[in-house]
Amino acid sequence: MSNKVTTIGLIVIGDEILSGKRVDAHLPKVVQLLAARGLQLGWAEYIGDEPERITATLKRTFATDDIVFSTGGIGATPDDHTRQAAAAALGRPLVLHPQGAENIRQRVRQVAQEEGREVDLEAPENLQRLKMAEFAEGAELIPNPYNNVAGFALGTHYFVPGFPVMAWPMIEWVLDTHHAHLFNQQARAEQAVLVFDGAEAALTPLMEEIEATWPGIKVFSLPSVGDARTRRHIELGVKGDPAQVAAAFVRLCAGLDAQGAEYQRIP
Structure with missing residues (x-):
């Protein structure tokens, strides 16, 4: 099939x-x-x-x-x-x-x-x-x-x-x-974090690694310059095959930890 x-x-x-x-x-x-x-x-x-x-x-x-x-x-x-x-x-x-x-x-x-x-x-x-x-x-x-x-x-x-x-x-x-x-055959899951004061260029190798490891996953990066109420941040996450999202997200967080990045999980 x-x-x-x-x-x-x-x-x-x-x-x-x-x-x-x-x-x-x-x-x-x-x-x-x-x-x-x-x-x-x-x-x-x-x-x-x-x-x-x-x-x-x-x-x-x-x-x-x-x-x-x-x-x-x-x-x-x-x-x-x-x-x-x-x-x-x-x-x-x-x-x-x-x-x-x-x-x-x-x-x-x-x-x-x-x-x-x-x-x-x-x-x-x-x-x-x-x-x-x-x-x-x-x-x-x-x-x-x-x-x-x-x-x-x-x-x-x-x-x-x-x-x-x-x-x-x-x-x-x-x-x-x-x-x-x-219907419901394109089920998608998504998990993401806010990475504070980071640079997308520093995150790119991690993103590429995750997509190469999990073919059913897309990694997304949505930067925000921030304002008077919010800090500059990047919404970084994984989405796609629900069976692969959890493992890909664990790797994403581990990669951020290895970089010493400050981040907050999005509920």
Whole structure:
């Protein structure tokens, strides 16, 4: 049986994020959604609305076994390129998804009924809306509980809108529907200390030794310059495979003792 840990990635697409017009809320929320299921995020990338860059990024990530969530750019306006880029990255044609198109028609009918007006499904604006159901050939739908305009999945890549009110329930649905078998299989433990008035360079050999000795462990170092209330310190710790953390932490403390370092364990 393979012990390979599944890597989960996040791609946030949109010029508005890179320009600062909007502040990304997806990264912290996805971290939270994963943590609630015993999972963790392996990587994240931010990309603007540049078709070539989106295509290149997806071509690279499609070549991995990663589970990837992509937010933004799946609408039907000229600045939305994610659907087309995903198809280009896989070398597949864009095709109208029948159920996706019907979902959009149902939404158009519903809105018209609520507003008390007749609807012409062949009107140019409604035909334009159907482009939101044009996905790479072979795509599967991700239900959108907010307005029924679906996202889409291609293998283990999942594409959802940029709007949090839509994206977050859709990501939860993907996790619970397709990846529940992974829940709590990425269990992680962590133990750390505060090292006072130390230098990271002096700690580096100890950190390298621990990672070489315990392959399932990562050593982290978070320096703080201190302020009027706290001393300068480094949060130094080990995290990873729970079966290895305890032994790695013992070695960490022993190494600090050998250096005569002043440190305090973090509860």
